[in-house]
Amino acid sequence: MTARLVSDALWAALALVGAGLVVASHLPNRPVAKASWLIRRLQATSVGYVAVLLGWMWLGWHFFAR
Amino acid sequence: MGPPRPGGALSARLRGGAAALGAAGLSAWAALTRPFTAPADLVTALGLALVGAAAVRGWRRAPAALPSARRWWPWVAFGAVVVAWELTCLFLGPRVDHPTVSSFYDAATRAQPVKGACFFGWLWLGAALVRR
The missing domain is CATH 1.20.5 (Single alpha-helices involved in coiled-coils or other helix-helix interfaces)
Incomplete structure (x- = not known):
């Protein structure tokens, strides 16, 4: 194999x-909880909100620009 | 807070439709770009700026109340396994024997419509994330 x-x-x-x-x-x-619930839970604080958005930004930069 | 404005729902629908059209246009452009080029940087920067602006606009809104907790640990365990396997593949070589998520993405997005659809999905995800 x-x-x-x-x-x-x-x-x-x-x-x-x-x-x-x-x-x-x-x-x-x-x-099982929905994935959207978990993401909303992470975004409940300002730090979590910014961290999730930064993760989304990194995804875009990594897959589309680089 | 006063009574709802007449046509408020209609203007929201029009705004949503315009946003979807704009996202489709950007996605069509993104589909034609290649990584490590100025057009790819520009179209990605535009997507980042648009969602970033929406995030700043919605910053002061309090997050919506969440329903009670369900079992979330399966997602965390799944994510941990995916990240661990991705890192394993990244450090094992060669890439042809140990493909990463990027390898599958590169293979799939050789077709421009697929790349455009991925870009549209990314924008849609960004719009969903900034809605608190």
Whole structure:
């Protein structure tokens, strides 16, 4: 088994887990909090609000400018 | 606070529509750019400036009340695993054997419509984040 196959399989597994979390967070009994709830919780303070926005800015700079 | 202005909902819809059109235009431009070039820097800077301005405008608004806590730790654990694996791939070499998120992104965005859609999604996320 090549290293690339193992890496791809791990990334695919992580993507499935992420999708599973999204689905679980939208179920009627909500076993998992929605990601938006967690982000809003982080943004509840001024420091958290700025930190989340800086993270968003870094994402844009990293993927679109560089 | 006085009574709601007539046409307030309409002007909000018009503003939202104009913002979406503007974002679509910027995204179409971004789709044509290449990283490490001045146009890519400029279109990204415009996106940053627009969302940054909205963040400053909404700064004094108190955050909306949150519903009671649910299980959040699965997200934190998932994020930690993703970051750990990303860092592992980053420091293992070569990239062809240990792709990172950027590797998948680069492969996907060779198609300009995909890049434009990603840029639009980024702007949409920014607009959602500044709404307190």
